[in-house]
Amino acid sequence: MKQDFDVVIAGGGLNGPALGLALADAGMRVAVVDAAPARARASDNFDGRAYALALASVRLLKGIGLWDQLAPTAQPITRVVARQGRGKDISDLGLFFDANEIEEGVLGQMLEDRFLYRALIEAMPQRLTHIPKTQVIGQQADTGGIDVMLSDGRKLRARLLVGADGRRSGVAERAGISRTGWSYDQTALVAALSVEIPHHGTAHQVFLPTGPLAVLPLRDNRASIVWSMTNPQARTIADLPDEAFLEVLAPHIRDIAGEITLAGPRFSYPLGLTLANAYVDERVALIGDAAHGVHPIAGQGLNLGLRDVAALAECLVDAARNGEDIGFATVLDRYQGWRRFDSTSLALGMDSVNTLFSNDNPILRTARGLGMGAVNAVPALRRRFMRQAAGLSTRPMPRLLAGQPL
Numbered sequence: 226m227k228q229d230f231d232v233v234i235a236g237g238g239l240n241g242p243a244l245g246l247a248l249a250d251a252g253m254r255v256a257v258v259d260a261a262p263a264r265a266r267a268s269d270n271f272d273g274r275a276y277a278l279a280l281a282s283v284r285l286l287k288g289i290g291l292w293d294q295l296a297p298t299a300q301p302i303t304r305v306v307a308r309q310g311r312g313k314d315i316s317d318l319g320l321f322f323d324a325n326e327i328e329e330g331v332l333g334q335m336l337e338d339r340f341l342y343r344a345l346i347e348a349m350p351q352r353l354t355h356i357p358k359t360q361v362i363g364q365q366a367d368t369g370g371i372d373v374m375l376s377d378g379r380k381l382r383a384r385l386l387v388g389a390d391g392r393r394s395g396v397a398e399r400a401g402i403s404r405t406g407w408s409y410d411q412t413a414l415v416a417a418l419s420v421e422i423p424h425h426g427t428a429h430q431v432f433l434p435t436g437p438l439a440v441l442p443l444r445d446n447r448a449s450i451v452w453s454m455t456n457p458q459a460r461t462i463a464d465l466p467d468e469a470f471l472e473v474l475a476p477h478i479r480d481i482a483g484e485i486t487l488a489g490p491r492f493s494y495p496l497g498l499t500l501a502n503a504y505v506d507e508r509v510a511l512i513g514d515a516a517h518g519v520h521p522i523a524g525q526g527l528n529l530g531l532r533d534v535a536a537l538a539e540c541l542v543d544a545a546r547n548g549e550d551i552g553f554a555t556v557l558d559r560y561q562g563w564r565r566f567d568s569t570s571l572a573l574g575m576d577s578v579n580t581l582f583s584n585d586n587p588i589l590r591t592a593r594g595l596g597m598g599a600v601n602a603v604p605a606l607r608r609r610f611m612r613q614a615a616g617l618s619t620r621p622m623p624r625l626l627a628g629q630p631l
C-alpha cells in the first residue's frame with residue numbers, strides 16, 4: 226500500500242511534530258512517523274526534564290496553536306544570573322540580566338517536557354497523519370518525489386522527507402550526509418528539586434571548575450538542574466543514593482536554593498557535539514538534533530531546532546504558494562542558507578564557553594571574572610546579550626518567530 230503526502234517527517238520527538246503542525250495548518254498533507262510509542266513520554270508524572278524556551282520559541286508555539294494550553298504550566302524567566310563558583314562559594318560578580326531592561330518584559334519560559342510533548346502528541350491526530358511505534362527504514366529519491374519505507378512494510382510517497390530523527394539521524398546517514406563532532410567527555414546530571422528559597426523566576430548558571438551547573442526555575446517552588454561534569458565524576462555522583470546525591474549538590478547551591486529535596490527521578494545524559502555537514506540533500510532536509518546536537522550549557526538545543534522549524538516551514542509554504550515543487554534543490558538550498566551558519570556558530574560558541582569555563586586555571590578564572598564584569602557594566606551590551614538569549618536577534622527572522630502567521 227502506498228500513501229501520498231507533501232511532506233513525510235521521520236521523528237516525533239519535539240521538532241518533528243512542531244514542523245508537522247505548522248505545515249498542516251498551512252494546508253499541506255503531512256505524515257509524522259516515530260519509532261517510539263506515542264504515550265511513552267506523555268505521562269502525568271514529572272520526569273525531571275524541562276526546557277528553557279526563548280521568547281521567539283514561545284511565539285512559534287503560539288503560532289501552531291499550543292501556547293494557550295501550555296501557558297498555565299509554564300514558569301516565566303524574569304532574571305538570568307551567571308557567576309563563577311568554587312566549592313560552596315559563588316562569586317558576587319558576574320552577569321545579571323533583568324527582563325525589565327527589555328520591552329518584552331520576560332526573557333523566556335521554562336516548560337516541562339511532559340506538558341510540551343503531550344501537547345504536541347495530542348494535537349497531531351486531529352491535524353495530520355501520525356504513525357507511532359514505526360521506524361523509517363529506507364528512502365529512495367527520484368525526480369518526482371521520494372519513497373519512504375517503514376518498518377511495518379508500508380511505503381509512503383512524498384515530495385520531501387524531513388529528518389527530525391535526532392542525533393543519530395538515519396535519514397541523514399542514508400542520504401550520505403556526513404557529520405562532524407566530538408564527545409565532551411562530560412555528562413549532564415538532570416534532576417528536579419523542591420527549593421526552600423523562592424526563585425522569583427531567576428535562572429542561575431554557576432560555572433564550577435568541573436563544568437557548568439544550571440539551576441532553572443519551575444512552577445510551585447521547584448527548580449530543574451542541569452549539572453555537567455567529567456564522565457568519571459558523573460558516574461560516581463550518579464551512582465550515589467538520593468540522600469548522598471543531595472548532600473554533594475546542596476553546598477554548591479545553598480545560597481541560591483536553601484534546603485533542597487528531590488522532586489522527581491534523576492537522569493544522566495552523555496554530552497557531545499554533532500553537526501551534519503549538510504542540512505539538505507536530494508528531496509531531504511534535516512531539522513533539530515538531526516542537524517545539530519549541541520552542548521546544553523546555554524539551554525539552546527531545542528530553541529535552535531524550533532528556529533529550523535520556523536525557517537523550513539516558511540521556505541516550503543512560500544514555495545508551494547509560488548507553484549514551486551517543495552522538494553526542489555533551489556527551495557531546500559534557501560533553507561540551508563538561512564539556518565546552517567546560525568546553528569554552527571552557536572554550537573561552536575557554546576563549545577568555546579564550555580572549554581573556557583570548565584577548568585580551575587587561575588589566570589583564566591580572573592579573565593573570566595573580568596570579562597563578565599565588563600559586559601555587565603555596559604547596559605547596551607547587556608541588552609544585546611538578553612535579546613540574543615531570547616532569540617530576538619535572528620536575522621532575517623522567520624515569520625513564526627516574529628509572531629506573524631505563516
Ligand SMILES: Cc1cc2nc3c(=O)[nH]c(=O)nc-3n(C[C@H](O)[C@H](O)[C@H](O)COP(=O)(O)OP(=O)(O)OC[C@H]3O[C@@H](n4cnc5c(N)ncnc54)[C@H](O)[C@@H]3O)c2cc1C
Pocket residue numbers: 235236237238239240241258259260261275276277278359360361362389390391392395413415451494512513514515521523524525526527528529530
Ligand atoms: C541535559 C539536557 C538539557 C537540555 N536542556 C535544554 C533547554 O533547557 N532548552 C533547550 O532549548 N534545549 C535543551 N536541550 C536540548 C533538547 O533536549 C534537544 O535539542 C531536543 O529535545 C531535540 O529534539 P528533536 O525533536 O530534534 O530530537 P529528539 O528529541 O532526539 O527526537 C528524535 C525522535 O526521532 C525518533 N526516531 C529516531 N529514529 C527514527 C526512525 N528511524 N524512524 C522514526 N523515528 C525515529 C525517536 O524515537 C525520537 O522520538 C537539552 C538537552 C540535554 C541533553
